[in-house]
Amino acid sequence: MKRDLIEILACPVCRGSLSLSVAKEDDAEIIDGALECKKCPESYPIVGAIPNLLPPRSRP
Numbered sequence: 001m002k003r004d005l006i007e008i009l010a011c012p013v014c015r016g017s018l019s020l021s022v023a024k025e026d027d028a029e030i031i032d033g034a035l036e037c038k039k040c041p042e043s044y045p046i047v048g049a050i051p052n053l054l055p056p057r058s059r060p
């Protein structure tokens, strides 16, 4: 994903803002890493440059 995307993404659970943790990146994109919510304990993986913003746990 593009680094700028962090500005427009929000946590799907609580709508809080996310912080970016980069494991691997190239000139244009973050390839692997995680998006961590600042408001709740959720985090979302970035795998193969695709952020997975599905809630990690199913909820009632």
Ligand SMILES: [Zn+2]
Pocket: 011, 012, 013, 014, 015, 016, 037, 038, 039, 040, 041, 042
């Ligand atoms: Zn959240």
